[in-house]
Amino acid sequence: MIPVGPADRFDAFRALADRRGRPGRRLFESLAEARAGTTDSPGTWAPAVAADVGLPAAAALGPAGYYADLASPHGRRHVRVCAGTACFAAQAGQHLTEVEYELGVSVGLASPDGETSLQAVHCLGYCYAGPAALDGGTPHAGPALAGQLAGREPRRAPAIPAADDTGDPVLLGGVVAGELPWQVWPQVVTTGTPDEVQREVAASGLRGRGGAGFRVASKWEAADRAPGTVVLANGDEGDPGSYADRLLMEVEPERVLEGLALACFACGARQGVILVRSEYPLALARMREAVGQAYDDGHFGRSVHATNTSLEVEVVAGGGSYVAGEETALIASLEGDRGCARPRPPYPTGHGLWGAPTVVNNVETLASVPWIIARGGETYA
Ligand SMILES: Cc1cc2nc3c(=O)[nH]c(=O)nc-3n(C[C@H](O)[C@H](O)[C@H](O)COP(=O)(O)O)c2cc1C
Ligand code: FES
Structure with missing residues (x-):
């Protein structure tokens, strides 16, 4: 079993949840179900949810009071x-x-x-x-x-205006140029190697789009293809004024998924998770639909495209917390805890989700990867 905390920092919630079979998302989803349709405060319904998964009341009261979607009363x-x-x-x-x-x-x-x-x-x-x-x-x-x-005025919800004049859009190929998705992954997984993907991404100089501009290849390298590595796609996009991630996740979720698949391949990860903020219900639906389709088409699952590569991917919904977009807070929220940042080091690449090496990349960062692999890192650079 993966250790749940570094020897010098004990995390009681993590340790207890680990002993109870890591209810993590199950706890969160049960809390969301209990919240739906009730105006009562969490104190009346959260302790029972905790008891159901064998945790003390505080383990449910914490997240239920922390995430805006759980804390605020829900009428019909x-x-x-x-x-x-x-x-x-x-x-x-x-x-x-x-x-x-x-x-x-x-x-x-x-x-x-x-x-x-x-x-x-x-x-x-x-x-x-x-x-x-x-x-x-x-x-x-x-x-x-x-x-x-x-209902007095007609409903308006105009689509995001998107355009590209480079002639060879990196991110908007499917949105404005009708490019088909999944042109890269089947070939890479059948005839390519993780080193080749890593090399092209390093040559591209790609930097993360989640805010810090960290070199993607360095982050992937830090995870060192350790057993149990997980890749998290961060679709929390909490900054008011940004809707680039919403555009990608709603209009071309496949590009994000193809980038995630390539990232998992390069990092030796067999598990990918996409966190989509709850304020983007259409993006959530489109991402889920695209994941289902990717399984049907053999891009994910056991023996991807009849190779030895296995890849399980799931989409999870955020809880209405801006801070939970920060990578360590995101990991805490996936473990069912409040979305509070944890001190670093240890960095997620060494000690992330349930202690496993974890690479967190923004969805837009990942969506750049198929273009880079198709055209070469030097071209992107
Ligand atoms: C308060 C806070 C909120 C953040 N919210 C997001 C977010 O919504 N989406 C995101 O991709 N990164 C967010 N980040 C950055 C992440 O911690 C992390 O650096 C990023 O997801 C890594 O992806 P990248 O290397 O591809 O940029 C946030 C950071 C902080 C400090
Ligand atoms: S919709 Fe972005 S600030 Fe209101």
């Missing part, structure tokens, strides 16, 4: 309204008051009859057309937001 109709910078700037915050008035409920509360609840969120990826809201999973955006939610 749950509306998330964006209070992020771009939406706030669009109407100086007036839309929040208008939506509260229209729905008859204040932000952060539910109506007394439990019919409607209103949650403030910080970016829904419609910053270019704000202010924005999600009614259940249905997006609305534009000046007459309250009227749209009331």
